Amino acid sequence: MPAVYLIWVEAPDITAEARPGQFVTLRCGDHLPLRRPLSIHRTDGRKLALLFAVVGQGTEWLSGRLVGEYVDLLGPLGNGFSIHHGSQKLLLIAGGIGIAPLVALAEEGVDAGLSVKLVIGAETASKLYPEDFIPGGVEAICVTDDGSAGGRGVATDFLPPLADWADQIFACGPMPMYRRMAEMGLGDKPVQVLLEQVMGCGIGACRGCAVMTRQGIRLVCRDGPVFRLGEIIWEEVKEPGVNRLTRWA
Numbered sequence: 001m002p003a004v005y006l007i008w009v010e011a012p013d014i015t016a017e018a019r020p021g022q023f024v025t026l027r028c029g030d031h032l033p034l035r036r037p038l039s040i041h042r043t044d045g046r047k048l049a050l051l052f053a054v055v056g057q058g059t060e061w062l063s064g065r066l067v068g069e070y071v072d073l074l075g076p077l078g079n080g081f082s083i084h085h086g087s088q089k090l091l092l093i094a095g096g097i098g099i100a101p102l103v104a105l106a107e108e109g110v111d112a113g114l115s116v117k118l119v120i121g122a123e124t125a126s127k128l129y130p131e132d133f134i135p136g137g138v139e140a141i142c143v144t145d146d147g148s149a150g151g152r153g154v155a156t157d158f159l160p161p162l163a164d165w166a167d168q169i170f171a172c173g174p175m176p177m178y179r180r181m182a183e184m185g186l187g188d189k190p191v192q193v194l195l196e197q198v199m200g201c202g203i204g205a206c207r208g209c210a211v212m213t214r215q216g217i218r219l220v221c222r223d224g225p226v227f228r229l230g231e232i233i234w235e236e237v238k239e240p241g242v243n244r245l246t247r248w249a
């Protein structure tokens, strides 16, 4: 499991408009021409937080920034999650670093007076999102692959009884988690998932983040990153690491 960083950035133009599930793209130094997408983890007035795992050159560069340095951000981008009018009970499912976009959504739900349950899955106890960072009023249910904290298993193992309770389900996690959720059916529940496909431009020009949906090809950066679970043709979606776009930097 890679190292995970939380950074706060002053970006008032972005925080003024940002919604949970939207993202920013960052220029990660002069040596990488492609901007890297990261979800808006939280906002607080003029500041926004990014929570990211160091997996390659871009995130490695970002993890080395110091207080007071400038970073080049573009956003907010994408559609974001939407809480339906009349929904009272929200179930949020986070696999690993998939917790990043869900905390702001949990906060929005609680602020609107809704019941929010958040299932947080991680490999092991030390990799779990810190409990004291979870917004007050959210019922957190922790699960770990090795059973070192909370229930033993993956987040989807705990889904069936909780899904019955929920009016709406929101998820962010790895592709196998989504495939499992799609197989489960989940009745007629409205389920929104955030896709973390590898992106080229982030603004709909390069088509590197195309996914096949029941309405045809859609771009994760422009039409997403949030989609209905049942809208995606999961057999056609490649793992992020083996997307059509061969990232050249």
Ligand SMILES: Cc1cc2nc3c(=O)[nH]c(=O)nc-3n(C[C@H](O)[C@H](O)[C@H](O)COP(=O)(O)OP(=O)(O)OC[C@H]3O[C@@H](n4cnc5c(N)ncnc54)[C@H](O)[C@@H]3O)c2cc1C
Residues within 6 Å of the ligand: 023, 036, 037, 038, 039, 040, 051, 052, 053, 054, 055, 056, 057, 058, 059, 060, 097, 100, 101, 195, 196, 197, 198, 199, 220, 225, 240, 241, 242, 247
């Ligand atoms: C809309 C959106 C929101 C995202 N939000 C977050 C977030 O909040 N926090 C976070 O940590 N990450 C997030 N990601 C993933 C993040 O963009 C990538 O991890 C990042 O671009 C990797 O850049 P890098 O230069 O460090 O790695 P690279 O050098 O580009 O790649 C290093 C390795 O990571 C793999 N990789 C690259 N991108 C992804 C990906 N999207 N998913 C899985 N593996 C990948 C590559 O195949 C390669 O093996 C998000 C992606 C999208 C599309």
